[in-house]
Amino acid sequence: MKIKNQIKLSFMSIPENVTLARLAAAAFASQLEFTIEDLEEIKVVVSEAVSNSIIHGYDNDPNRVVNLLCTIYDDDVLELIIEDEGQGIADISKAIEPAYSTDPERMGLGFTFMQSFMDTLDVESIVDKGTRVIMSKTVPTRMAAASETISGNN
Numbered sequence: 001m002k003i004k005n006q007i008k009l010s011f012m013s014i015p016e017n018v019t020l021a022r023l024a025a026a027a028f029a030s031q032l033e034f035t036i037e038d039l040e041e042i043k044v045v046v047s048e049a050v051s052n053s054i055i056h057g058y059d060n061d062p063n064r065v066v067n068l069l070c071t072i073y074d075d076d077v078l079e080l081i082i083e084d085e086g087q088g089i090a091d092i093s094k095a096i097e098p099a100y101s102t103d104p105e106r107m108g109l110g111f112t113f114m115q116s117f118m119d120t121l122d123v124e125s126i127v128d129k130g131t132r133v134i135m136s137k138t139v140p141t142r143m144a145a146a147s148e149t150i151s152g153n154n
């Protein structure tokens with residue numbers, strides 16, 4: 001896979017920057033042929049991951065840094081990496097389970113959205129070191145292009 005474009009955004013861990021991050025990621029993703037619906041879903045997953053870094057990773061300390069790395073591979077793959085140097089996750093598979101939260105006030109659905117809206121989700125985390133969430137989504141092959149390829153092969 002060849003890198004076609006890449007941006008990196010590092011920002012303070014304040015709620016205002018959740019909006020900044022989601023808009024930046026969606027604007028970047030719009031360089032690929034995603035639908036409006038795809039772009040809305042990309043905004044949701046970036047919001048969820050960045051909010052997690054701020055709320056859980058940094059316990060709402062505003063003076064920490066969250067990184068967002070967005071990469072386009074080839075002509076159709078978007079990769080999003082959100083990372084923090086916060087408290088980390090002790091049990092990643094449990095954290096990803098739907099409706100699991102360490103905060104009884106929360107729904108525990110952030111990772112569920114990430115999993116359902118993106119094609120891949122990987123979570124790397126070390127307690128007291130931080131968390132990295134890696135997600136990717138490939139632009140679906142359009143029906144017209146697919147049928148052209150099929151008839152071209154005949």
Ligand SMILES: Nc1ncnc2c1ncn2[C@@H]1O[C@H](COP(=O)(O)OP(=O)(O)OP(=O)(O)O)[C@@H](O)[C@H]1O
Binds near residue numbers: 109
């Ligand atoms: N960046 C992070 N650093 C530390 N812990 C995290 C991080 N991201 C997620 N977690 C842990 O994983 C759990 C599940 O995260 P998830 O986003 O699915 O749910 P939630 O944040 O608790 O609730 P919701 O996203 O619905 O508000 C969190 O409760 C938290 O314990």
Ligand SMILES: [Mg+2]
Binds near residue numbers: 048051052109110111
């Ligand atoms: Mg969450």
